[in-house]
Amino acid sequence: MSGGRYVPFNRPYTTGRELEHIAAAIDGGHLSGNGPFADRAERYLEARTGCARAFLTHSGSAALEMAALLVGLGTGDEVIMPSFTFTTTAGAVALRGAVPVFVDIRPDTLNIDPARIEAAITGRTRAIVAVHYAGVACDMDAVCEVARRHGLVVIEDAAHAVGATWRERPLGGIGHLGALSFHETKNVICGEGGALLLRDSELVRRAEVIHEKGTNRSAFLRDEVSRYHWAELGSSFPMSEINAAFLWAQLGSSDMITDRRLAIWHHYFDAFGDVEEQGLATRPVVPDGCRHNGHLFRLMLPDEEGRTTLIAELEKRGVNAVFHYVPLHSSPAGLRYGRAHGPLPVTDQASARLVRLPLWPGMDDADVEHVIEAVHDALARRTAPAHR
Ligand SMILES: Cc1ncc(COP(=O)(O)O)c(C=O)c1O
Incomplete structure (x- = not known):
């Protein structure tokens, strides 16, 4: 596949x-x-x-x-x-x-x-x-x-x-x-x-x-x-x-590295506009005033099950995507050493629904296209949810 x-x-x-x-x-x-x-x-x-x-x-x-x-x-x-x-x-x-x-x-x-x-x-x-x-x-x-x-x-x-x-x-x-x-x-x-x-x-x-x-x-x-x-x-x-x-x-090459990462990031961003329009996943937001460095590209799925399925489907298509982060407030050490100030619903949701796609400066255009195609293909198998 x-x-x-x-x-x-x-x-x-x-x-x-x-x-x-x-x-x-x-x-x-x-x-x-x-x-x-x-x-x-x-x-x-x-x-x-x-x-x-x-x-x-x-x-x-x-x-x-x-x-x-x-x-x-x-x-x-x-x-x-x-x-x-x-x-x-x-x-x-x-x-x-x-x-x-x-x-x-x-x-x-x-x-x-x-x-x-x-x-x-x-x-x-x-x-x-x-x-x-x-x-x-x-x-x-x-x-x-x-x-x-x-x-x-x-x-x-x-x-x-x-x-x-x-x-x-x-x-x-x-x-x-x-x-x-x-x-x-x-x-x-x-x-x-x-x-x-x-x-x-x-x-x-x-x-x-x-x-x-x-x-x-x-x-x-x-x-x-x-x-x-x-x-x-x-x-x-x-x-x-x-x-x-x-x-x-x-x-000495940090500007070149940042430029390459940003080029891949923008390529992903542009390629997944349709996915966002169909309600299948949302793309990252960069507010005014930020110049980011293309460090990572993430998609947010409508729910945890969709995220888990997407990671598994991408793996079958030769793409290694990962989740990010297991929240600290509900981790064993976070419970022992820290405390949450009230409920953290946005954290819990982000952690359950986020997928990070491969992004490294040595990826060639064919690698990037392969990821884009795999995401489209994997998401096409799911129907858009009625609400997000
Ligand atoms: C947000 C954040 N803080 C701190 C660190 C720790 O950096 P290092 O792995 O260089 O110790 C990481 C590493 O992934 C990180 O993502």
Whole structure:
């Protein structure tokens, strides 16, 4: 039925310069963190996002854990966030003994609904996490305004959002702290990797210590102190120079990678207009003010059964489509470590009905056409529901 073609959900994209840079790193004799490639990548991220300082980390999750340490979260503190996100958005907070408080998302962007935040604030609330799902920006004006009124810190989980903007401002560089991911499924990759972006110079001073295993080794390397010691709680957060060399090759091609992903995204979007008109599935919404990065393409089916059937039918046709996310508030660890502020119907619905289609820069036009044809074919077997 698939004509022999199989389109995987993701295939890591390489630019062709990764090995050359890794060889240069090996020749350079610096393989641990904070080497020359890491330095170049951090300066690049600072220039691109306008943040005061970028720290490369060994994962996006590690960047979130650094953020939780920097905010000084402790037992019983609360952090407001969506439940429709990856586990470590909440895990980073819970690791500090703080409580993730889940609020519902907007039905259009699937991002945190700013109108739901205020009611979830208590005397223990310390921060809000804005997750930019699919590289589509949260309404950062509204989120930052609530945070300002209540004296809260804004952490951006921009794991999906490298290269995307909100009202011309790069995501990850708008809140007090921002986390990026370079995991192999993201737009710009290095296997496992991430970055923490900071706007405030006081946070930068402390982050330098937390990043370097809780020591003042960076000051020592600048000859500011005669020896270094354990200064505060930190961990081994830096990215290895081998990964940073890989990342440097990707950063040089990041605009090209984004353009290719956007071209595929738009191809899907245009091709599924008919499906939306027939009430078989709806396409993503990108509000005014967002320039997204084509990180992922999703369709929303009318119900969970339709979603499950579509994934199975696509697999039969040689297309590997997947669901996204199992909500955190009803997951075993979410129930143990967090709490939902009221019912989260939009989250539950999105989680039950969403399908992600394959999207990676190395897909050729025939792969994209194959996916489009398979979706049309699979959905044609279903009749449009009477209501949505
Ligand atoms: C929204 C979100 N936050 C955080 C992460 C964690 O990033 P990493 O896999 O680099 O640790 C992910 C990874 O998929 C994610 O999707």
